[in-house]
């Protein structure tokens with residue numbers, strides 16, 4: 001009995017010592033594809049645009065294969081991904097929330113469009129918009145209004161801005177349409193925006 005107990009003790013001790021001595025996994029290196037911690041809370045909660053409304057927004061934005069579509073606050077990526085899939089455009093999604101960026105990248109991979117879409121984890125107020133030719137939004141009225149001077153300053157004249165549900169204050173839309181009970185607003189960036197809109 002004593003021998004048996006001693007043997008068991010040796011086995012347990014050996015297992016434990018092996019565990020201590022076992023090689024530990026190397027420290028995980030960060031890569032450029034890693035998600036960063038969220039820099040601050042978002043300005044708008046995540047609510048996805050229904051797919052028929054996404055389709056209508058891109059149609060109203062007259063998106064085609066020459067366009068670069070930016071969705072500011074891109075959620076699970078459905079607007080940029082649809083712009084690539086349906087119209088052959090290039091697209092960029094910007095979201096402050098790393099979980100949304102991860103979902104969007106996964107959805108782009110599943111849709112087989114990673115060559116023409118990219119998702120950037122960033123505060124949309126810091127995004128360089130100069131290459132966009134169509135901008136889509138599903139934010140809030142006060143966030144649209146706060147964003148308005150940046151849109152008018154950075155976007156090229158002729159760029160379409162399409163917003164699901166919310167207007168842009170004194171910047172009057174050129175088109176307002178209702179799709180499945182949701183309102184879509186469309187603007188075209190003018191050449192010389194009046195100072196009152198900036």
Ligand SMILES: C[S@@+](CC[C@H](N)C(=O)[O-])C[C@H]1O[C@@H](n2cnc3c(N)ncnc32)[C@H](O)[C@@H]1O
Nearest residue numbers: 042043044047048049073075095096123124138
């Ligand atoms: C209402 S959802 C719209 C999602 C997507 N555009 C759609 O229509 O399905 C708003 C998104 O904006 C993101 N968001 C909120 N504030 C943001 C900010 N300051 N910068 C970037 N993204 C932001 C949220 O994380 C959320 O995913």
